[in-house]
Amino acid sequence: MVFSDKGPVFIPTSERDGYLWSHLGLLSSRLLEGLLLALSHERSIDIGSVRSLPYVEPTDSLGLDAKQACTLKATWDTGNEICTRFGAPWLVQINKSAHQREGGEASGVGQILTLLGVDSPPFTVPQPPTLKALLDAVQAIEQAADARLQALQAQIDETVYDLYEISPEDRALIERELGERPPELVWPQMEGKSDREKRREHVRRLISYFLLQALKERRDGILPLTPGTGQPTALDAVRRGLETEFGEAAAFHMESDVKQVLGCDAETWLDRDFSRWHAQLYKRRPVIWHLASPRNTFACFVYIHRLDRDTLPKVQTQYLWPRRRAAEAELASAKTVQDARRIEQAEMVLDDLAEFERRLLSVVQAQVECDIPEWAEGPFRSGVYDPLLDDGVKVNITPLREVGVLRHRVV
Numbered sequence: 001m002v003f004s005d006k007g008p009v010f011i012p013t014s015e016r017d018g019y020l021w022s023h024l025g026l027l028s029s030r031l032l033e034g035l036l037l038a039l040s041h042e043r044s045i046d047i048g049s050v051r052s053l054p055y056v057e058p059t060d061s062l063g064l065d066a067k068q069a070c071t072l073k074a075t076w077d078t079g080n081e082i083c084t085r086f087g088a089p090w091l092v093q094i095n096k097s098a099h100q101r102e103g104g105e106a107s108g109v110g111q112i113l114t115l116l117g118v119d120s121p122p123f124t125v126p127q128p129p130t131l132k133a134l135l136d137a138v139q140a141i142e143q144a145a146d147a148r149l150q151a152l153q154a155q156i157d158e159t160v161y162d163l164y165e166i167s168p169e170d171r172a173l174i175e176r177e178l179g180e181r182p183p184e185l186v187w188p189q190m191e192g193k194s195d196r197e198k199r200r201e202h203v204r205r206l207i208s209y210f211l212l213q214a215l216k217e218r219r220d221g222i223l224p225l226t227p228g229t230g231q232p233t234a235l236d237a238v239r240r241g242l243e244t245e246f247g248e249a250a251a252f253h254m255e256s257d258v259k260q261v262l263g264c265d266a267e268t269w270l271d272r273d274f275s276r277w278h279a280q281l282y283k284r285r286p287v288i289w290h291l292a293s294p295r296n297t298f299a300c301f302v303y304i305h306r307l308d309r310d311t312l313p314k315v316q317t318q319y320l321w322p323r324r325r326a327a328e329a330e331l332a333s334a335k336t337v338q339d340a341r342r343i344e345q346a347e348m349v350l351d352d353l354a355e356f357e358r359r360l361l362s363v364v365q366a367q368v369e370c371d372i373p374e375w376a377e378g379p380f381r382s383g384v385y386d387p388l389l390d391d392g393v394k395v396n397i398t399p400l401r402e403v404g405v406l407r408h409r410v411v
Contacts, residue, residue: 006044018064021070024063024067025066026160028156030160034178066152072152076142091134091202096110098129131253139195145186208281211237214241218303222315226299238266239255242255274290275290275407275408276410285394291405293353293405297323315360327353331346359405363403364385368403371398379399
């Protein structure tokens with residue numbers, strides 16, 4: 001990360017690997033935390049505060065504990081979608097680890113099990129796997145990793161107290177002054193959440209992963225939610241991902257198990273809840289945008305890393321128009337048999353699609369007033385909607401939000 005006067009950095013003076021880790025452990029101890037708070041003003045730690053710390057050469061054992069704690073957390077983050085280390089969600093990693101051949105190089109969850117050693121929890125993932133078995137396994141591994149982190153932090157604190165020859169009485173005083181320390185968790189975003197909510201989050205991450213993979217595979221980065229466009233839907237993509245990863249038989253049962261965990265089926269969750277959840281996960285800067293007509297008779301997902309000046313015209317011509325032609329065919333069929341209810345429904349759909357197209361074109365043709373930040377040129381730099389990724393999510397999504405083509409107001 002970039003460092004400055006308010007984001008100080010510790011630069012090691014030795015290239016020896018143990019030197020870096022031992023000093024990281026030293027600075028992460030309760031004793032030095034207390035000293036830094038005592039030397040700083042309103043918890044603003046500056047270079048003077050660090051320079052004033054009494055220094056004792058840390059031991060190699062301190063570095064080993066710090067390195068193990070950091071490695072454990074970093075390895076867990078390979079299953080965290082919003083981390084740069086992300087590879088695949090934890091449920092996918094569990095399945096691969098459970099059926100990995102002997103002698104294969106462990107990674108992700110498998111590497112965590114290696115780091116835990118004798119403390120690794122016993123678990124069984126049947127073949128074909130079940131969602132419950134996968135959730136039970138990842139929950140047990142998370143709890144074991146948390147326990148190991150707690151133990152490592154306690155050992156780091158004890159080692160540093162011994163290095164500085166702090167008496168038991170002074171240790172108790174320091175601990176009392178600092179108060180209860182937040183628990184060491186491999187998954188800090190879920191601190192305080194119930195096991196039930198964690199299981200829901202694992203399932204959400206699994207569905208999100210397959211959706212994101214499908215969007216990345218599509219050249220235009222567009223995936224419809226509603227049928228009738230002649231293209232595979234988002235639900236089709238999630239089902240294909242489940243089948244590819246876990247097998248056809250397991251995927252069939254998992255889809256019904258998802259409903260039990262989330263309280264709704266995957267299709268409903270994608271349409272009703274995904275965009276809000278996704279925006280919260282990405283801190284209101286979503287990379288997947290949920291476009292929908294006012295009455296939701298047409299909806300699609302758009303992936304921001306495929307977004308360009310042709311994206312919205314493609315939504316119109318390659319996805320919206322086929323949906324409209326299907327509605328027109330339904331209207332013609334209803335009129336043939338004089339079915340008043342079907343006629344009314346088809347006309348409502350066509351009106352809704354026409355309104356969505358009108359709003360979409362107002363963005364494409366730059367006929368919308370937007371509150372774009374002054375520091376950005378904005379997506380209308382060339383007279384049409386021509387988004388630039390470097391402008392960021394907020395600038396590029398604002399025109400779509402203002403005309404009302406987003407399923408939910410997430411930014």
